[in-house]
Amino acid sequence: MSVRRDDKGQGYVEVLVIIPIVLLIVGVLGFFGRFWYAHLAAEEAAFSCTRTAIEALDRGQGVWQGGIAARNALAGFWLTDPSRARVTILPLDDWERGGWVMCEVAYAVDLRRVPFARWLHPNPVFPIRASYWGRLQEYKSEW
Amino acid sequence: MKKDERGQAYVLLLVALPLLLLLVAVIVDGGRAFYEYLKAKNTASLAAQAGAQSVDINYFRRTNRVILNIDGAILLERQTFLMNAGRIAGEVSAQYAPTTAEGRICVRTEIPTLFGSVLGWARVRPGACSRARPAYGIEYEGQ
Numbered sequence: 001m002s003v004r005r006d007d008k009g010q011g012y013v014e015v016l017v018i019i020p021i022v023l024l025i026v027g028v029l030g031f032f033g034r035f036w037y038a039h040l041a042a043e044e045a046a047f048s049c050t051r052t053a054i055e056a057l058d059r060g061q062g063v064w065q066g067g068i069a070a071r072n073a074l075a076g077f078w079l080t081d082p083s084r085a086r087v088t089i090l091p092l093d094d095w096e097r098g099g100w101v102m103c104e105v106a107y108a109v110d111l112r113r114v115p116f117a118r119w120l121h122p123n124p125v126f127p128i129r130a131s132y133w134g135r136l137q138e139y140k141s142e143w
Numbered sequence: 144m145k146k147d148e149r150g151q152a153y154v155l156l157l158v159a160l161p162l163l164l165l166l167v168a169v170i171v172d173g174g175r176a177f178y179e180y181l182k183a184k185n186t187a188s189l190a191a192q193a194g195a196q197s198v199d200i201n202y203f204r205r206t207n208r209v210i211l212n213i214d215g216a217i218l219l220e221r222q223t224f225l226m227n228a229g230r231i232a233g234e235v236s237a238q239y240a241p242t243t244a245e246g247r248i249c250v251r252t253e254i255p256t257l258f259g260s261v262l263g264w265a266r267v268r269p270g271a272c273s274r275a276r277p278a279y280g281i282e283y284e285g286q
Contacts, residue, residue, distance in 0.1 A: 014152030021156070025163045029170050036174030040181060047185040054192075098196070100226065132185060133226035135193040135219065139209075139277050 027116030035126065038109040041077035042085075042130035048073040049087060049103035050132040059095035062136075066103050074107070084108060097138045104131035168258035172267065175254065180269035182231050183250040187273035190223035190237070194246025195275035209277045216241035220248045247274040 049070035056062030066089045074082035085107040092100035111117045111124035118124065197215030202208065217239045224237045233254035240247045251270030259267065 011152065014150065018152055018156050021160075022163070025167060028167055032167075032171045032174060036170075036178055039178050043178070043181050043185065047188070050189065051192075131230065132189060133223065134189045135196065135223055137192075138196045139198055 023116055024119065027114070027119055030114045031111060031117050031120050031124070034111055034114055035109060037077070038079060038107065039128055039130070041074055041079055042105045042107050042128050044077070045070040045073040045085070045087075046103055046105040046130035046132050049089065049105060050101065050134040053089050053101050053103055054134040054136050056095075056136075057097075059091065062091075062095060062101065063089045070103065070105050074105070079107070081110075082107075091136075092133075095136065097136050099136045100133055101136055102131055102133050104129060164258065165262065168256075168262060172256040172259040172264070175257075176267045176269050179232055179252050179254055180271060182227075183235075183252050183269060184271035184273065186224060186227040186231065187237075187248050187250040187271050188275075189227065190220040190248045190250070191246045191273040191275040193223040194220040194239075194241050194248065195277055197241075197246070198277055199243075210243040211241055211246065211277070213241050213243065216246045220246060224248065224250065245274045245276040248272065 049066040052069035053062040053066030056065050067087045070087045071082060071085065074085050079085075085105055088102075088104045088106070090102050090104075092102070095101070106127065106129045109126045109128055111121075111126070114124065194216035195211065197212045197219050199210050199212040199215075202210055220239050220241065221237070228235050228237075231250070231252050233252050235250065235252045237251070238249045240249075249270060249272035251268060253266055253268045255266050256264050259265070
């Protein structure tokens with residue numbers, strides 16, 4: 001046979017060197033993928049919340065409608081635990097037609113279950129926030 | 144193992160690495176670009192909706208028909224854009240083009256890339272346009 005004694009296991013060594021690199025890349029993909037996905041979910045939830053709240057005629061109705069819209073949007077993204085999201089709806093002044101309302105959605109992205117996430121960060125739990133200002137509707141509109 | 148097969152895994156890695164890095168670039172930079180696009184789209188949507196509230200009241204009183212006051216629509220769109228523009232990354236700009244029928248606005252942002260610059264995409268320019276119009280069914284002032 002043409003196999004030299006010092007060539008044995010060469011393939012294993014090469015694979016052992018390469019596997020961590022490939023796993024790191026896979027980890028980065030999973031890490032950032034989940035991270036951006038949660039950001040997108042929070043953005044959509046904040047937008048839905050604002051859009052729904054500005055159609056309400058009074059503060060109580062606006063806060064209720066906005067909160068439901070935000071949680072429904074988050075639930076649609078199948079996040080691990082959307083009930084942990086904090087939804088804040090605040091008017092700039094009084095809740096009057098033509099006034100301004102801000103809806104903020106805060107959520108902690110938990111990436112501890114993502115494979116190799118701890119290679120990238122010792123405690124991969126990140127708070128994210130998304131908020132939008134909207135103007136309370138004066139008239140009905142299509143948009 | 145024959146002598147000329149040594150290092151085969153490294154060669155395969157060398158071939159696969161650019162593809163994997165491209166994938167990382169698409170996930171990281173693409174995710175960020177899509178995130179900024181989403182914020183631009185939502186901001187444009189809220190601004191267009193605000194613009195569509197600028198009903199020309201004098202014209203409505205005279206004719207009982209609903210059209211927009213273009214200057215007022217631009218002002219409301221600009222206000223809404225400015226209220227939300229602080230959350231959009233990079234250089235951000237807006238174009239206002241409402242008509243008497245619709246509030247229209249385009250929001251564009253320009254952000255530098257992280258991995259994309261290696262591949263020749265130093266910056267990306269996500270942006271979105273939106274339009275809104277007063278709904279049918281306005282029959283009296285203040286409705």
